[in-house]
Amino acid sequence: FRHGEASEVVVDTPNGPVHFGETHPIVVVAGPCSVENEDMIVETARRVKAAGAKFLRGGAFKPRTSPYAFQGHGESALELLATAREVTGLGIITELMDASDLEMLGEVADVIQIGARNMHNFSLLKKVGAQDKPVLLKRGMSATIEEWLMAAEYILAAGNPRVILCERGIRTFDRQYTRNTLDLSVIPVLRKLTHLPIMIDPSHGTGWSDQVPSMARAAIAAGTDSLMIEVHPTPNKALSDGPQSLTPDRFDHLMGEELAVIGKAV
Numbered sequence: 001f002r003h004g005e006a007s008e009v010v011v012d013t014p015n016g017p018v019h020f021g022e023t024h025p026i027v028v029v030a031g032p033c034s035v036e037n038e039d040m041i042v043e044t045a046r047r048v049k050a051a052g053a054k055f056l057r058g059g060a061f062k063p064r065t066s067p068y069a070f071q072g073h074g075e076s077a078l079e080l081l082a083t084a085r086e087v088t089g090l091g092i093i094t095e096l097m098d099a100s101d102l103e104m105l106g107e108v109a110d111v112i113q114i115g116a117r118n119m120h121n122f123s124l125l126k127k128v129g130a131q132d133k134p135v136l137l138k139r140g141m142s143a144t145i146e147e148w149l150m151a152a153e154y155i156l157a158a159g160n161p162r163v164i165l166c167e168r169g170i171r172t173f174d175r176q177y178t179r180n181t182l183d184l185s186v187i188p189v190l191r192k193l194t195h196l197p198i199m200i201d202p203s204h205g206t207g208w209s210d211q212v213p214s215m216a217r218a219a220i221a222a223g224t225d226s227l228m229i230e231v232h233p234t235p236n237k238a239l240s241d242g243p244q245s246l247t248p249d250r251f252d253h254l255m256g257e258e259l260a261v262i263g264k265a266v
């Protein structure tokens with residue numbers, strides 16, 4: 001349990017160090033669900049950087065519900081992320097699903113994402129705890145806060161202090177209007193229980209792009225340290241999570257006028 005001041009997680013990126021934590025500006029992570037090809041990832045990286053994002057997100061290994069759905073381009077997608085990193089200087093966040101990919105993924109990722117479906121994969125948690133890259137730990141879709149914090153504890157106990165907690169929505173009974181229930185009440189709860197930085201992901205949290213801007217604003221009003229937003233140049237053609245992805249123009253508007261009114265520098 002928390003004692004003392006909020007700690008910060010500092011991540012080195014080609015553009016310089018980025019600080020996640022209560023006493024720092026909101027850090028925005030943006031990009032497509034999946035890395036699809038070089039043009040789309042480089043274009044998206046350029047646009048989200050221009051809008052103020054500090055990290056590019058993009059999946060190379062995708063945890064899809066169906067084994068017949070697009071699984072990600074794997075190693076070649078990591079190479080495309082490296083290109084986008086080189087071109088823009090943005091830090092890279094990408095998901096690790098299999099410990100055997102850790103070394104390869106660590107060559108391009110500045111932060112390693114553990115997805116909701118692997119939050120309970122304790123052997124994977126121990127492995128990312130035993131290496132040096134910071135870890136973004138998403139909340140399992142039916143995980144209690146206690147279970148989520150204990151998953152973080154696996155990483156910390158293995159020796160890695162740089163963990164960021166990401167709320168991405170919990171299971172909902174509503175099948176029609178929302179994909180998940182974004183649990184913004186975790187923000188004050190986590191503040192009380194842990195010193196770890198908090199990220200909110202309204203894209204997976206709602207599943208629908210028209211719900212993302214208002215939930216991003218709400219998350220900032222409630223005190224989040226960072227946001228994850230899915231952005232795709234042509235959401236209706238996306239290979240995964242198109243319906244919840246903002247266009248670069250819509251993201252730009254969010255980052256400008258809409259988030260500016262909240263008052264905390266982005």
Ligand code: PEP
Pocket residue numbers: 033059063114115116117138168204
């Ligand atoms: C993602 O970030 O694209 C993702 C698969 O997220 P989650 O693990 O939260 O479903």
Ligand code: MN
Pocket residue numbers: 033034204230240241
């Ligand atoms: Mn996604």
